[in-house]
Amino acid sequence: MEVFIFKDSQQVAEYAADMICNLLDFKSRAVLGLATGTTPIATYEVLINRFRAGQISFKRVTSFNLDEYIGLQSSSPHSYRSFMNKHLFDTIDIDPARTYLPECSPGQDPRSVGPDYEQRIVAAGGIDLQLLGIGGNGHIGFNEPGSSLGSRTRVKVxxxxxxxxxxxxxxEGDFQPHMAVTMGIATILDARRILLLATGEHKAAAIKDTVEGAISAMHPATVLQQHQRVRVILDEAAASQLEHLDYYQWVQLQNDSIAAKHGGSADEDPWFHN
Structure with a gap:
């Protein structure tokens, strides 16, 4: 697990976008795992700006989102399909037919969605880079505290x-679902690379537990400590409770010096190598 700390949320977004763009330079047919929520919006805005500037294309990309509510039509403004369309898909050149969410259509048994979604991910060749946010209670996707660390895509309350x-x-008056279909923890860990983004002081306690706490199903994000290629991208506020903050900043400086000397492109960065 590598920890990167930046001054503010905009720098976090720029770095995350750099990692995604570098991957697409390295592999134009990449499979991206995408997230919803407030945190990744800034990253999507940076990607849209780079697309508009002709710096990146998503024509050959396939995407899989972490989760989707049960009980909402895809056209609902509260669905994650609508969120992704609004904040990314409708503004870039990605093929809508290759943008997947674990959606449960009206009348469909939600328990059937997970196995089908897992098969789609495998058929696509697996996820090359998974983007994650983190909940205040340590959840990733909708894997709430107590979720099995070996879980797969499934219904979650x-x-x-x-x-x-x-x-x-x-x-007020809107239907708010109590259930969702979410990628499981084991599904997330299958991704070849993971970017965990967190900004703001309200995420500081969750980040401290994730990075420095013991691995536990009661704080699902701690399982990321076991993954070979995880980068935790933080602003100063989200990093404020880390006990070993000075060390993480020192490591970042040393890695930056290596990149400056030997090159910082995807070809030179071992994080991008399969």
């Missing part, structure tokens, strides 16, 4: 805390 955290996105 949201905790009261997650439900309340997300309620700000719904208007």
């Amino acid at each position: 949201l905790t009261q805390r997650t439900f309340e955290d997300n309620s700000r996105l719904f208007n």
Whole structure:
């Protein structure tokens, strides 16, 4: 697990976009795992700007989102399909037919969605880079505390805390789902590379536990410590509770010096090598 600390949320977004663009330079047919929520929006905005400037293309990209609510039509403004269309898909040149979410159509047994989604990911060749946010209780995707560390895509009931955290996105009188279909923890760990983004002081405690705490199903993000290629991208506020902050900053400086001496492109960065 590598920890990168930047001054503010915009620098976090720029770095995350750099990693995605470098991957697409290295592999134009990359499979991206994408996330919703407030944190990745800034990264998507940077990617859109680079697309408009002709610096990047998504024509050959396939994407899989982490999760989707149960009980919302895809056309609902609160669905994650609508979120992705609004904040990324509708503005870039990605083929909509290759943008997947674990959607449960009306009348479909939601328990059937997970196995089908897992098969789609395998058929696409697996996820090359998974983008993650983190909940205040340590959830990744909708894998709430207590989720099996070996879990696969499945139905998950949201905790009261997650439900309340997300309620700000719904208007009074709107239907707010209590359940979602989410990639499992083992599914996330199958990704070849993972970027975990966190910004703001309200994520500081969750980040401290994720980076420095013991691996536990009660804090699902801690399992990322076991992955070979995870980069945790933080602003100063999200990093503020890390006990070993000075060390992570020192490591970052040393790695930057290596990149400056030997090159910082995807070809030279071992994080991009399969």
